[in-house]
Amino acid sequence: MTRSPYELSTPPDVLARLHPRLSTYFGAIPPGHVGRGEGVFDVVGTPRRWLWPVLAWFARDAVMFPVWERDVPFTVENRPARVGRGPAVQEGRVAVRAHRTxxxxxxxxxxxxxxxxxxxxxxxxxxxxxxxxxxxRAEVDAHGPDAGALRLVSTRVSFRALGREVRLPSRIAPRVTLVERFDDDADQQRVSLVLSAPLVGTLYRYEGAFRYEIAPDTGRG
Structure with missing residues (x-):
């Protein structure tokens, strides 16, 4: 894998504004290696318990979980992969598969x-x-409090059912906002994800900090 999905889909002038320490996280993972991080989330989930039955359904597929907890230890493992539909996954697009535990x-x-x-x-x-x-949509500010941070904002949400891809209308589609930035003072990467919906507001979120490195792949995972 010579280029990461971020490098393949984001204009070079946008990536050039990234904080230098984020290039490891969003760059290509060399063959025989894996990206690993460890840290603590300040918060995970939602205090709106009426949403928990819906989140429990998503939890069955390892998407979100019916929780509201603070100071949650976590690890992240990023591996190069191929993603496609049907049996010919090996012919799918270049991807990075992440497991956040x-x-x-x-x-x-x-x-x-x-x-x-x-x-x-x-x-x-x-x-x-x-x-x-x-x-x-990938955005990187050149100036301001989030200068050098990568912000990913969803512009379309779809789901697959009965072999078909169905796009949700923008008026009802949830919105994902993910911000990854590097904290020089703490020497840590900080992440914040918010899932929100029109009229309802925040449905789910997590935010915290971790340290990340590219290491030889021992075959685990």
């Missing part, structure tokens, strides 16, 4: 997703089966 008080749970470079930009396939997908 949360150590909740109730037990360990793992969130799975795969980022790939699609014809229209970055696409995040959520869950083990990738039934829900979000088209993402």
């Amino acid at each position: 949360f150590r909740f008080r109730s037990g360990t749970r793992t969130m799975v997703d795969a980022i790939t470079a699609g014809p229209d930009g970055l696409v995040d396939h959520l869950g083990r089966r990738g039934r829900v997908s979000a088209l993402l």
